[in-house]
Amino acid sequence: MSGSGDLASDIQIKVRDAIRKGTLPIGERVTEVDLAARFGVSRTPVRDAILRLEADGLLTNEPRRGLIVSNLNHQQVVELYFMREVLEGAAARLAAQSASDIELETISALSALESEPGVTLDALSDINVKIHNMIALAAHNRYLLRSLTQLGITMSLLPSLLAMGDRARSAASEHRAIVAALLERDSERAESAARAHVRSSLQHRLLQTIGRLQN
Missing domain, CATH: 1.20.120.530 (GntR ligand-binding domain-like)
Structure with a gap:
């Protein structure tokens, strides 16, 4: 379990860094499948990382669009x-x-x-x-x-x-x-x-x- 948690933390940091550097653009749609493929991991740690990123406000669930990189007004x-x-x-x-x-x-x-x-x-x-x-x-x-x-x-x-x-x-x-x-x-x-x-x-x-x- 601790290994999975560490992996989720690693993915969380990598997604945050990708957003900061613009390689994961604001408003971009994000899915578990895409992130798992991007980082070469299973969907379980990605799912945990997504929950943390939503709690941080970096990812937002929008009606009809699904999960996207949050956009500040x-x-x-x-x-x-x-x-x-x-x-x-x-x-x-x-x-x-x-x-x-x-x-x-x-x-x-x-x-x-x-x-x-x-x-x-x-x-x-x-x-x-x-x-x-x-x-x-x-x-x-x-x-x-x-x-x-x-x-x-x-x-x-x-x-x-x-x-x-x-x-x-x-x-x-x-x-x-x-x-x-x-x-x-x-x-x-x-x-x-x-x-x-x-x-x-x-x-x-x-x-x-x-x-x-x-x-």
């Missing part, structure tokens, strides 16, 4: 980013105060990887997630971490912006501003930089949405 996106700004700002503030030196060095090293020549979009996406996760861990607040983890699950429904225009470059610059404040243990500046980073991300996402509506 404009208001939900704005509300989600509002909470992200509050929580990530708090995480950066606490990390500046409480992080160990090795945690700050790790965040700085991850940020430096974004500027490495030849870094791929997939690698940038993974680095981006690791930077935010490391800051959340470095805040050393279990309740904040729990809230950020749940928020991150919902954020999986919003495809990465890093391939859009100059977002990869601007995001890397914003990360460097956060890291600089963290290394100086300037909690106020770290929170301000983290909040500015989230607001910039929301602006890019809204501009992308407007452009899609006009096409």
Whole structure:
């Protein structure tokens, strides 16, 4: 039973990652058979994973369509980013105060990887997630971490912006501003930089949405 549960967790993570990277698009119909074939497993762990993904809000059962990858409307996106700004700002503030030196060095090293020549979009996406996760861990607040983890699950429904225009470059610059404040243990500046980073991300996402509506 534990093996089946572990497999279901693995599938859950893989589906979440596929949604985040856009290889499983928003609104796409999902079935047990398709997911079992996609990951080369039986339908039993897939069924368990689907239940968890529905509980997380990543999959939705729609009348006449069946199970689909959930789609957030404009208001939900704005509300989600509002909470992200509050929580990530708090995480950066606490990390500046409480992080160990090795945690700050790790965040700085991850940020430096974004500027490495030849870094791929997939690698940038993974680095981006690791930077935010490391800051959340470095805040050393279990309740904040729990809230950020749940928020991150919902954020999986919003495809990465890093391939859009100059977002990869601007995001890397914003990360460097956060890291600089963290290394100086300037909690106020770290929170301000983290909040500015989230607001910039929301602006890019809204501009992308407007452009899609006009096409």
